[in-house]
Amino acid sequence: MPWSNQNGGGGWQGGGGGNRGPWGQGPQGGGGNQPPDLDELLRRAQEKLRQVFSGGNGPAGGGTGAGAGGGRGPAFLIVLLVLGLVAYSSFFRVNANEKGIVLRFGDHVRTVEPGLHLKFPYPIETVLTPAVTNITSIDIGIRGSGGAPVTVPEESLMLTGDENIVDISFSVQWRIKAEEAANFLFNVENPEFAVKAVAESMMREAVGASRIDVLQTTGRNEVQNTVREGLQRTLDGYGAGIEITEVKLQKVDPPAQVLDAFRDVQAARADQERARNQAETYANTVIPRARGDAAKITQAAEAYREQVVAEAEGDAQRFMAIYNEYRKAQAVTRKRIYIETMQEVLGDTNKLFLNGVDGGQGILPYLPLNELKPAPASGAASNASSSASNQNATGGR
Known part of the structure; x- marks a missing residue:
């Protein structure tokens, strides 16, 4: 035993002529406190473990039995622990929003759906x-700092197609493609940095092909659609396993140094557009009216x-009708035309009749009896007047 103080041992002897232990204590028979025996402590611990794993039986009688039980207990415990670790590492669960990527010695062997699955124990197979x-979501051109966002000029300042500098900030939203989760894990070292770099490149290309007023x-x-399609196409070429869901412009403004001047230019353009619209409105009103x-x-x-x-054709037809009648009876037609013409010419003039008696020297006045007649008051008066007129006319003759 390590604490045995025999005369021949010479291990822990005091310098004063007595056998003492390493802590300066004398042997047990000398009346001092001797430290506990380590072998005894180990033996007791083994006995307790053996009782636990052997169903609560008492200790074996004898030192040989204790030694044998002490050799079997730790081994059984180790085996049990190893089996527990193997069972624990052989089962794994994949949540509903995840994909299980099974690696065998670091090589991708399969992809599993959500649920409870079995695999070879660690370190043979591991699961991501x-x-x-x-x-x-990734913000480009702007960073959130507390309450107020901070512009990042090296990302936000871009050159447009009409040679203007524009301050642009936008956000990119993306997620992992479910069918390409393994590509996302192994093909790109830093997916977030790749998305940001490619998105900024695509945005600069799109802005360089557009005018600032069109962008605003x-x-x-x-x-936005052009950048999203170009970004998705580039990432697919990398095999990144990333799906771009949205690209959204947040701010499209001139730089702060020239913002006031730019607004003046925009106001002038707005006035020009308004004047053009008014002129077009006036033209659209006057021209149809003139037309x-x-x-x-x-x-x-x-x-x-x-x-x-x-009317000319009617006169010609009337003349031809009269001419045809004239050809049939020229004397009668001539006289009738003469009478109708004289009636038309002399109808509104004072009339004088020249009597052809006595050589045509006397003038016979015309008495317009019809003009002297009063207006008829009724039908009877009209008939009476008509009868009187006829009688006067008869007597005058």
Whole structure:
């Protein structure tokens, strides 16, 4: 035993002539406190472990039995622990938002769906479970610092197609492709940095092909779609296993140093556009009105022409009808035409009759009896007046 103080041992002898231990204590028979025996402590611990794993039996009688039990207990415990570790490392669970990537000695062998699965124990096979449904957002050109965002000029300042500098900030949202989760883990070392670098490159290319006024107004959606498609195409070429869900422009402004001047230019352009719109409105009002007046005049002229032509054709037809009748009875027609003409010419003039008696020297006045008649008050008065007039006319003759 290590603490045996025999005369021949010479291991822990005091310098004063007595056998003493390493702590300066004398042998047990000398009346001092002797330290506990380590072998005894180990033996007792083994006995307790053996009782636990052997169903609570008492210790074996004898030193040989204790030694044998002490050899079997730790081995059994080690075996049991190893079996527990093997069982624990052979089962794994994949959550609903994850994909299970199983590696065998570091080589990808299969991809498993969410649920409980079995594998070879560690270190033969290991499992990686990336979340494939989580959306990750990256801001480019701006950083969130507390409450107020901070612009990053080296990322946000870009040159447009009309040689203007524009301050742009935008965000990119992406997630892992479920069917390409292994590519996401092994093909790109830093996926977030790759997405950011490619997105900034695509945005600079799209901005360089556009004008600043288009970027601020109608071209925003087109630029966003162009950048998203180009970014997705490039990442697919890398085999990154990343799906770009959205690219959104947050700010499209001139640099702060020239912002006031740019706003003045924009206001002038707005005034120009307003004046152009007013002129076009006036032109759209005056020109149709002038065209309407011209069409009205043209239609009136055409109507007058049709009227004149119709009257001329009617006169010609009437003349031809009279001429045909004249050819049939020239004397009668001539006399009738003469009488009708004289009636038309002399109808509104004072009339004088020259009597052809006595050589035609006397003048016979014409008495317009019809003009002296009063207006008839009723039908009877009219008939009476008519009868009186006829009688007067008869007596005058």
